[in-house]
Amino acid sequence: MIRERRNKTKLKVYYDKFVKEGVIDPNVHPWVAESWQRSENLGVGKETFCLKAKLSEQELAGRREKYGTAISFLDGLYEEIKEHFTTYNLSMLLLDQNIYVLKNYAMPFYQKTAGELEGARLGEEDVGTSSVSIAYKHRVPFLMFGPEMWIRDCQSGDACTVPIIVDNQVKFMVTVVSVQQDELPYSAMVAMVLSIKYAMEQHLKVMASLTATHTILDAVPLAVYHIFPGGEVAYANKLGQSRLSGIVPPGNEDREEGPNLSNVLLNYRHTPLYRGFLGVPSYNREVTWITPRKTYEDITTVVPLRGDDNDVDSIVAVSLPIEDLRTLVAHTAGYTARYSLSSLVGVSNTFTSMLDKAGRMARHDYHLLLQGEPGTGKQRLAHGIHQASSRAAGPLIAVRIGDTPSDVLEMDLFGRGGSEAERRPGKLELANGGTLFLDEVEKLSAALQEKLADALEANEMSRSGETVARPIDVRVIAACDSDLKKLVEKGVFSARFYEIISHAVVRVPPLRARRDDVPGLANHIIEELAALHNLPAKYLEPEAAELIMSYDWPGNIKQLQGVMEQAFFRTTGTTITRADIVMPGERGLSKAWKEDKAAFIEVWKAAGGNISRLANMLDVSRVTLYRYLKKYGLDKD
Template identity: 85%
Template sequence: MIRERRNKAKLEMYYDKFIKEGIIDPNIHPWVAESWLRSKSLGVGTESFSLDEKLTAQELAQHREKYCAAISFLDGLYEEIKEHFTTYNLSMLLYDQDVYVLKNYALPFYQKTAGELEGARMREEDVGTSSVCIAHRHKVPFLMFGPEMWIKDCQSGDACSAPIIVDNQVKYIVTVVSVQQNELPYSAVVALVLSIKYAMEQHLKLISSLTAKHTILDAVPLAVYHILPGGEVAYANKLGHSRLSGIVPPGSEEKEEGPNLSNVLLNYRHTPLYKGFLGVPSYNREVTWITPRKTYEDITTVVPLAGDDDDIESIVAVSLPIEDLRTLVAHTAGYTARYSLSSMVGTSNAFTTMQDKASRTARHDYHLLLQGEPGTGKQRLAHGIHQASSRAAGPLIAVKGGDMPPESLEFELFGRGGSETGGRPGKLELASGGTLFLDEVEKLSATLQEKLAEALESKQLSRSGETVHRPIDVRVIAACDTELKRLVEKGVFSARFYDIISRAVVRVPSLRARRDDLPSLAAHIIEELAVLHNLLPKHLEPAAAELIMSYDWPGNIKQLQGVVEQAFFRTPGTTITCADIIMPGEQGLSKAWKEDKAAFIEAWKAAGGNISRLANMLDVSRVTLYRYLKKYGLDKE
């Protein structure tokens, strides 16, 4: 509240009259008069104030941590204007909503040092009438002239206090005290306090709004980024940070460096991010991010942000990991096949024989087994069989037998019971009406094999932890990298479960058995990449095709896919040459990777960050690779 200047001699007389005779002069401001009466009834002394109610050092530190946003702002503001405080002999205090002093700025406050004041409570019952007490009670700025103060030691200066109100609540109070009224008009003190009040309120409202927005952004199942020209990430939400932590260049973790996407994305110039800085937005695009450590697949939206001169100053990217999307869809409307049988390319006898049998098998409804070496395309074949079957309108849900411990896998397949939570259905229930693809079926525990056999035979299941029987209607397509019948003969796989899933067996040939298909397979991979990334088509020069045909590809299609992908993004033009192709085992990788981290990383890049693909390339087990991944500080997929 802005007040007219008052005659201080008269104010002193009014104060003395009340202290000695208990009489309130009509000229005293009503709020001051009410406070005088309360201060007297509370028995607050008038000579000097005592700060008996005070936070401990630990409590004060906790308060300052809690209110660090306000303190930080006022610290910065004070640094800009502290010469003004020194010149005009001003002091300033910041209080919390309970009127505890959070910080003392500038000169000592009424002969009290910062150490004495900070943490002290200065309510009306502590110090009597003061500008801060009235501002706190009435929630408005208030200028109080010296003789109106209850404590006589405080009557040498004028004080102006203002509540800092955020969300309609008093969060803080700021007080500025002036003892040189002749040199600095009281109106200047009022203007200073009101300016501080406005600036702090706007800042704290902005902080509150940003905090709420950050909370919302962290809660959504999307990775959100604000990216500056050149690829520097200015902001990332929680999921975005977790994704970024997986692509920090090896060796930079200890330096705590954030990734520059133009450096760590091998296909950066072919992504919507790069096009965004050219002013081209992208909406809900399926994008592959290839990094030295891992390959990611996302559904991505990129929006360019232009400045006043219409130049693109930055971009906002929002991406949904495809794996998360698959899980979400599988738990709601089901997941449909992404590939058809016709999407599998080849003309060799081994391939066409397999394709014909898969097509015939798809028309039946019994369970079936896909057998073939790792990387031969069993998962794509399962998609094609599902899509060609009468269950195509139902969900296709995939579960990998080696992805989790047996107990967790049982919960994943059969779900969890629970009367309080309602339970959670497993993948067998979710796939009802459709197909369950069981990859790496040989890695299922014996107990789980028997439980699956029982469920498939009886066409019903009970969730883990309950006895209720639930009907299921699901077709299982199982896949195995080894000869499953031999495992049955050795007694390490359930004969009962094998009989159920092997009524039809489709053997997927290796690339060694269909070498003539290599050029068409490579061309098909290139075509899919061009469509996926909306790029011009590319093709292999004859010498490059011969180079690909000269290799045995022990990792099969997965290995071929990794090499062709790398060559596709490495090629600046439309013709992929031999120089663009890094074949597996080049530069002595097959021998050097066990001791040379750089050689291992080169192999890791060639495999697209896929652990199975890398195992096939180096002809070692996944367990061995996990040990070397840990040794070199890399993340497994």
Template identity: 80%
Template structure:
């Protein structure tokens, strides 16, 4: 609150009247009268300006670090007007929201030097009535005359304080004290304080807004640049800076100025950036950036920014690295780990030893070889290893090498070259930054074995039909049902590829070697089925557990899974009895389904409408099932 000039002799009389008689004269400003009463009730001394509560050097240093933005701004502002402070014997104080003094500028503040004052608390209970306390309490600027101060030491000067409000909260208080009131008009001092308040609030709000925008820009998976004419980078977000680190000229990495793209991009004049300065925007274009160190491929948007004269003054470029786009596509396509190592159930020594080794080795970045009989859970183990590795945030892509002819598998792994319509990345590129699981790796052709070994060794690949070298960063987890080393000794498998993938080898034990784990595995399968299909939980009866314990399970976990699935969907209640268990080789379902549509529909319902599950139950191939589905006209229902 900005007040008119007051007669100081009268103000002194009002002060003495309150001190001696505890009477607040009607001419005393209400806020001051209320503060006098609180100061008296708190027992604040009236004679000497004491600094009773003060932060340590370490504490004030931490507070200054927290409020660097405000202090730096006021430092700069003071340096521009400090001659004015010196000429009129002004002093200035900056306090934080707890009213601790952060900094003292210019002249001593009520005979206290900066060293004495900084870190001291200036609340009403410490120094009584002051412009600082009233401005803070009422959230408005306030001019206070000397005789209105509670402490007599402070009554030889007038003070004007202004709260610095950000987001509707008082963050700081700025106070200017004038000793030579005759030489400096009150209006000048007040104008100075109000100008500082306005400028500081605007600056802090702008910085807060910029910080929020920078946080948003750093969080998006895009490289964002603000580029000046000639190619100088004025701003880059976090991802943009990381990309720039790879292209700045050698020896200039430690310099503060941004790189000039016209110097580091060999093809600068052929990029959308150069065209952007000619006023030509580009949207979502695939762009190749050629530097002396590396070649990058991005999806890039460039927007020219025009000034008042409609001339292009700068441009904004937003790009998505194609390798990052592939990772996003991989995640969208579901190329993520579905299982963790903790989802692998078993307490037998041979199993826990294997699991511990897999967990330890997962932390390395070596290629990995899993060896074990078919159905032992190698794919689930690969998922768990990926999730336990440093590549867990990247994609996990699986390829079964025995499922397709060599020429198709080559394109599947390495991709196809050509124009935008024809070309596409292979699984090796899509898995970059993550893991590629190659199941049945022993079924790779010798040509593909050699090509894969060379690609993994060099960290670069060429798509089928092109000679462009593309960098990849992929970890291979290979799986084999047989002893791969023996295949190398027989000359059937390429030794170079074996050396690359066998630095870490985990042998997955067959189920017959961990028979005690069978009941736990069965219970876990039942639990997963119930959760997957949203059905009530079921349990194996003791006699059912005894039945499955008495079998060798040559098909391992996969075979056990099929038997438990049949029993789960066949059981109406919550307890799976021994009668519901159809062991391999037993025939429970009538062959009538081959001739009777109603029998087939009943089997279909028992399998929950799942083709793979029904194929297991009827012991036929999926192809055969589709033939009968068509025969009975079920594909039209």
């Protein structure tokens, strides 16, 4: 509240009357009167300005760092008007929302040095009635005349305090005190303080908005740039800065200013950036950036920004690195590990020794070979190794070599070049930053073995039909059903490729070598089936467990899973008995499905429409099942 000039002699009389007699004169401002009464009740001393509550040096330094934006603003403003403060013997304080003094500007404040005052609390309970306490309580600017101050030492000066309000909260207080009122018109002091309030509130709002904007821009998986004509980068978000740091020309790493893109992009005049300054926008374009250090590929949008004269003053460029897009697509497509090493079931010494070695190998980043009979769980183990590795946040891309013809497999692994509409990345690129799992690696053609060896040695590859070298960062986990080293000795597998993928070898034991694990595996399969189909839990009776332990399981875990799935769906109750289990070689599911569509649909339903499960139940390959799906005109989805 900004008030008219008051007669100070009368104000002095009102103050003395209250102090001596406890009587409030009707002419005293009601807010001042209420504050006098509270100050009296609080027992605040009336004579000397005594500061009791004060921050430590460390606490004050911490608050100044926290409120650096406000302090920096007021520092700059004060530099512009400090001559005015000196001329009229003004002093100014910046206080935080808890009424602690953050900084003292200009003349000593009520005979207190900056060192004494900064960090002190100036609440009503500390110094009694003041413009600070009233402006703080009522959240409005308040001009207070000297005789209205509670402490007599402070009555020689007048003070005007404004609350700095942002988002409807008092964030700071600014107080200006004048001790030569006759030389400075009240209107000038009030106008100055109100101007500080408005400017500071607007500045803090803008800075808060910018901070939020920068936080959002740093969080998005996009590189964002604001670029001036000639290629100077005025702003880059966090991802943008990391990209720029990789293209600074050698020898310029220590320079503080950002790179000039016209100097570091060898193809600058052929990019959408250059066309943007000509007023031509670009949206979601695949762009290649050629720098002295590296070639990048992005999906880029460029928007020209025009000034008042309608000329292009600058451009905004937003780009998504293609390698990040591939990782995002890989995750969206479900290319993540579904199993951890801890989820693998087994207690036998053979199994736990293998699992320990797999855990140790997971912590390294070299390529890895899993060797074991078909159906021993190599794919699950690969998932677990990926999840336990430093690449767990990256994609896990699996390729089953035996299911894909060699010519199709090359394009599947390396991608395809050509026009913008034709080109697409292969699984080597999709696995960038993660793991590529090559199942049945022994079925790779000799040509593909050599091409993969070239790519893994050089950490770069080219898509089929193009010559552009693309960097890759991939760990290969290969799986083989047979002894790959013997295949190398026979000359039917590349010794060079074998050396690359067999830096470490984990041998997965067959089920007959870990017979004690069979009941646990069987119960685990049953639990998974119940959870998958939202059915009640079922249990394996001891006689049934003895039965399955007595068998060698030449088809290993895959064969065990097929038998347990049949038993699970055959059992109507919650206990799977010995009679419910049809062991391999016994009369199982009818073979009528090979000729009868209705019979096929029946077993198809029993498997829940799952190709892998049905393959296990019928003991055939998935390729065979796809052939029968096509024969009967059924959709595998």
